Amino acid sequence: MDVKTQINKALDTGEVALGSNKTVDVLLYGRPKMVLLAGNCPQFQRESITYYASLAKVPCVTLKETSSEIGSGCGRPYPVSALAVMDEGESAILEARA
Numbered sequence: 001m002d003v004k005t006q007i008n009k010a011l012d013t014g015e016v017a018l019g020s021n022k023t024v025d026v027l028l029y030g031r032p033k034m035v036l037l038a039g040n041c042p043q044f045q046r047e048s049i050t051y052y053a054s055l056a057k058v059p060c061v062t063l064k065e066t067s068s069e070i071g072s073g074c075g076r077p078y079p080v081s082a083l084a085v086m087d088e089g090e091s092a093i094l095e096a097r098a
Contacts, residue, residue: 003036003063003065003070003073003093004065004069004070004072004073004074005073006091006092006093006095007036007070007073007074007083007091007093008073008074008075009089009090009091009093010085010087010088010089010091010093011074011075012089013089013090013091014085014086014087014088014089014090014091015085015086015087015089016083016084016085016086016087017032017083017084017086018074018076018080018083019080019081019082019083020041020045020048020049020081020082022084023035023049023082023083023084024048024049024052026084026086027049027052027053027055027056027058027084028052030084030086031056031058031086032056032058032084032085032086033058033085033086033087033088033094034058034059034060034061034084034085034093034094035049035053035058035059035060035061035082035083035084035085036060036061036062036063036070036082036083036084036085036093037049037050037060037061037062037063037081037082038062038063038065038066038067038069038070038079038080038081038082039062039063039064039065039066040066040067040081041062041067041081041082042081045081045082046062049082066079067079067080067081070083
């Protein structure tokens with residue numbers, strides 16, 4: 001499964017929050033189905049997000065892709081180190097758990 005393609009499809013057909021700050025907000029005030037972290041997500045952000053994800057009992061998956069690869073895969077001109085999936089839409093992004 002190409003994760004970047006599935007993230008892009010989820011952005012088009014579902015609901016996804018991009019960025020570490022928005023991911024933490026969604027974990028605190030919403031109910032995401034999954035949180036994805038870039039392989040090079042900074043340590044302090046990773047610890048904060050995984051902590052809030054564990055409190056919310058939401059799976060948190062670290063991808064092998066870098067934040068720049070995820071950002072370009074999303075069609076964004078900036079790196080994306082974390083994202084929260086609230087609605088996967090027509091994508092198969094929730095299968096990234098493995």
